[in-house]
Amino acid sequence: MREWVEGTAGLQRVVEVGLRVAPTLACVPMAAATISEVIASSNEAPVRIVGVGNEGNRIVVTLAVTVGTTSDVTSGAPVARLAVGMVARLIEELSAYDPAFTALPDPDSVDAMIGSRVEQEPQTLARAMCVLAGHA
């Protein structure tokens, strides 16, 4: 949720929001491709996969979107506004897979460990999701 980055004013805290994408088992391959494509085209703010797992009959991919440093966020800096706009765009483009805010997973959780190993490439994410779908 929060980490420290070095900026011009020293170490600053960063605000991250977690976004959960939850495709059903039937549409996992298409969802994996869409998620990878959306992440690759998200240039306004850093987006990373922080969790991959399954809940019920859904495969859940958790994305962490960096909104900005706390000073950027509270002052409404352009970079933070762009990041918020990008969150809105992510939600719009992934709307077929019920995107929703979620807490970022515990770094020690299985989902987080899978997420950390998934590189942001279509095949890697798709493979992980398909494996989970097969066991879901």
Added chain:
Amino acid sequence: MPSVAIGTDTDLESREPMEIGDDSIITATHRVGRRIPDMVVGDLTEREILAMAPAMVCDRIHWSTLEPMSLTALIADLPLKARTRAWSDGQSRIWVDEGQGQQARELIRQWCEDHGVEVMNMRVEASVPFRDVDSIPDGLFGQLLLATTDWLYPRTYAIRRKLVADLELIDDDDTRSMMYLFVSDHADRFDSDRIGRNGTLNFASFMLGKLRKWPQDAARAAWGRTLIDDHMHMNQAIDDSMATLHRRPTESELADRMKTSVSDLRKREIAVAEVAGMRNYDSIISGVMGEDSGGVDAADSVDVADDGTSFQLDAMLTKAIMESVMSPVSTRGTSPADPMALAAVYLSFWGELSRQELAAELDVLPKTAAAAVQRVITQVGAAGVL
């Protein structure tokens, strides 16, 4: 009917210069404050009205009954001089001369037995102040209550907010009539002769002092004394820890501060959470939550992960929040996006930060963070998603 006017009576300055001639006072916290004005009804000051029912010291007998009972008939049969007055809680109260409380209790108990009235929890409080305010003629006392409520109501916003926040089924619209009843209930114990560091106490000052504990008393009446005391002690311990350690206390630290065990603390937290959850904003998070979630609305037997609709509901809620964050209302500068609102809402509900923690996290005032959250909640609520 005399008209109701509220304000300082300038005529009184010549009558009682020691009490209201100078408007400034030194408060209990050693700050300079302004004296609360005496209420005026028509041409009469509150002192003149209350002088019609002088303060006495009485013994009070206080009890409950299953069915409403006629205290007038009871008093007519008592061999003692007794007075009664209706309180809004519906319980029975009778005041007798000081020293006659125990005797009166036995007489009342006997009368109730003779008349088939079942009484509960009858008790005597000795030497309590009492005014027989019902003996004040011409509805003057009712108008004094109204004037006092009118003066107090706009000046007690924080107290009213706490009452609404703490108690289920109480809304903002209820607080004015509730305050009138509260003032009415406590009026009979007003002792205008008590002298403090700032002279004698006037009626509105006395009521303001009573109102400060009104939310706590009401919550105790609704949920039980133990539960509310635990709630207060936990909040106090967390605030103390935030002030000294700059973080929330761990379970063991909190248990140490509350001088109890961790297992007992957990039991108390669960009980308090069930009460606090009645109006907890976290309830907008539906569906899938972490295993360590503190949500109290979902029963343990319900597997929300299997609930297919929860994903859609969460998605709808998220979309509504983003629409609010991106709405023109939040426009600051050229872009409509409001990063502060998004961060505040996310960290409050999904980061599980309290208002103080959120303010510290974002390095803003608590009211700034709360306003950002509230604006989004209001818009999301107006959209009918909640």
